[in-house]
Amino acid sequence: LAKQVGVPAIVVFLNKEDQVDDKELLELVELEVRDILDKYGFASDDIPVLAGSALLALEALVENEDIKPGDNEWVDKIYKLMETVDQHIPTPEREMDKPFLLAVEDVFSITGRGTVATGRVERGSLKVGDTVEIIGLSDTKSTTVTGIEMFQKTLDETIAGDNVGILLRGVQKKDIERGMVIAKPGTITPHTKFEGQVYVLTPEEGGRKSGFFKGYQPQFYVRTTDVTGKIMSFSYIKQRNPSELSTMHSNPMVCPGDYVNMVIELITPIAIEK
Known part of the structure; x- marks a missing residue:
């Protein structure tokens, strides 16, 4: 499924290592995981495979939240996992060069101001005053952006990756719902x-x-x-x-x-x- 939806990079973590007495069994599991990765088109030789126990690491941190690297074997394995993720998983690039698109997650009304649609900006950028289309589930509607807000801060512009609320002129709450998209006019149908x-x-x-x-x-x-x-x-x-x-x-x-x-x-x- 990860390959089918286009996941570009993977780090494998074998959990519950503390329940395995035979280290050779852990090696066999790793070989089996690599075979599965190869089967689905991933280059398993280039994929890091680590083992540890998330539960024991959590219990150690709950007991002493000031644990430092080197103090606990299981916590160190989680640190190692995160270091490996930082090294092998590329930082996603914001798609700034594409037309604006946001999938609506929720809708609510602000008394005296109008209807706000919230969601994550999938691509592009949007400024207050821009014209957008509301697409899907019913007839396409055109409207103007009269406000943008993120974490209770008013913005003049939003870009790809932001989670925002968009205030839409002349749109009633009944006219927009989760599952619709807000996009630059003429870019998606x-x-x-x-x-x-x-x-x-x-x-x-x-x-x-x-x-x-x-x-x-x-x-x-x-x-x-x-x-x-x-x-x-x-x-x-x-x-x-x-x-x-x-x-x-x-x-x-x-x-x-x-x-x-x-x-x-x-x-x-x-x-x-x-």
Whole structure:
């Protein structure tokens, strides 16, 4: 799943090391983890794998919050984990060069001022006085930004990565809801139909135990919204067990572990893009 959604870098931490008496067993677990990483397209030789006990480290810090590096083995392992994360996980770059977009997380009204939509700025920048569009779940609306606030401070401008509240002119609370997006006009449009590449998680990965057919209607989560969609058609990219009846059946079935291309039709329009 991490590979499918585009996670670029990973550090592995094997927890509960204190419950393993045989160190060779820990080495076998690490080898198995690296095999799994390779299976899903990660370069396991370049990925750090560390072990420790989060519980014992926490208990030590609760007992003595002034513990310094070198005072406790389990706390040191957590320090080492964070140092490794700092070294191997790149700092995300703010997408400042792209058009403004914010997915609405919550909406509330301020007496005498108007409607405020809150969320994290996904990309771009926005200034007070800018014109924006509210897109998805209903008809697209155009409005003007009359105020921006972050952590109870008034701003003239917000940029990618900020969690802000945006005051919108002439918009009623009933006109905007969680799952809509606020964007620069003309940069993103609502759709009810799209094609996507899908990997179906197996039971071992926390996914499905059974397959499904064309016409299945699951929930689709996009940014801050979830909406029901119908699988109109699919084609196999790679099957986990291609010899199964799923390929021979007159009504083919998608099984856990399969990679497929799907055409989806949603019951309501949402703002999506490639």
